[in-house]
Amino acid sequence: MFAFLERHKKIILTSVIIILAALALFTSGKKANATWLESALGFVITPIQDVTTGVGNWVDNTLTNRREQSEIVAENEALREQVASLQSDINRLQKYETENARLSSLLRIAQKYPQYDSFGTTIIAKNPGSWYDVFTIDKGTSDGVKSNMVLCSAEGLVGKVLESGATYAKGQSILDSRSSVPAMSLRTEDLGVVKGDYTLMNDGLCKMEYIDAEAEIAVGDEIVTSHLSDIYPPGLTIGKVKEIKNDTNGLTKYAIIEPAVDLKHLDTLLVIDNSDVQAQNEAATTDQTTNTTDTTDTTNTTNTSNQTNNQTINQTSNTTTNQTTNQTSDMAPEEETP
């Protein structure tokens, strides 16, 4: 048998090849159900294949799982780190955002008074106790802060510098009972002096005194610094009238002022360098004509930028002329209690 096969190996091989080729040729394109032979073969083999594939898959899955697990752990760690860094980024950006808002509002106020140099500063400490409202700011003579410079925030006047050290300066807010600021009502131009009062200080309010009894000042009027001061530039917002009361003498009345600035929660300030203006004021006594044009300019800009209602636009010209005459005729001294 084997000898026969061995002898006719070539012929058998050739014939098998030919048969298979013929079969392939004839059955190609045939799309029918599997024959019984194929089915039988399938019946035997497919379950085994199933199991083998299952085992293979299992091994493969386990291996990949193992690998993926470590990968996932690593990825998880990386993602956590990323989340943390993004979170800190968000925090940082939020901080920048609030800082940006604060600084740009300060910049707005800096642009409101372009004739003065100004720079930002931060409050670092406050006077303990309930009598005076004195605080420390983080800039001093080395940054150009001098005494009697004016402190502002975006909303309006805060106070002035009492004394300046090399790296710090003492500021006094308008709520301090020793502070007094010459002021006027923006609408009616009634003059007065805004003073601090320790009975009002804790409520964040102050008092405007020496208002003429005939004055037409009303609740809600905007109070600004007047031109009668050597320290405070005119037109700075102080606050709004909250209440008006008559003095016991009947000749004057006083108003309770609600400052535009929330003086109880304040951290960033703007120091306005008014030394040029002070020098100008001193020079004004000798050279009045140049000063007249100068002040006209400055009052114009401050007033127009400060306007919140249409009413005041009409007043600008009045104020300007009024102030010009005032500046030239009498250089009124700062009304300040010693």
Next chain:
Amino acid sequence: MRIFLTIVIVLVNFILQTTLLPYIAIGGVMPHTGLIIVVSLALLRGSTEGAWTGFVTGVLMDVFFGTSYGYYALIFLLLGFLSGRSQKNFYRENYLLPIIFCSLAVVVYETVIFITGLLSQGDIHVLYFLVRIMVPETVYTAIITIPIYRLLFGINEWLELKEKYKYRLF
């Protein structure tokens, strides 16, 4: 060591008092921790040290918040000195006396400031001063005195123990 520690205590208190204390203010009233420290140290250590502590505290106040030099320094020095006078007459472990002394010191301190304010500015709001400033501040200070006195008492005990060993006093 003692001098160094006292200066550190005064400085740390000053920094905290001017920056963080407003957070525990009730209706704008803050306990005067600087005053508590001066009086407590005076009670624990006598009038000389009380006066020195008061002087340092007052100078700090003058430099950073005062409008004249020596005003606060004088008040604190006198308060420290006077409360130190009674040091020999009571048991340090007792809490009642420091509380009474600190409250008294606050009353004296506020009254002095009120009177100087009255003299220089002529504001007369006696009722407001009594109801809104003096009484609440005295009460608040009295309460805060307890933990601060306890802390200073502990520090003092520790220092005295060290000094005892150092000088072989027994």
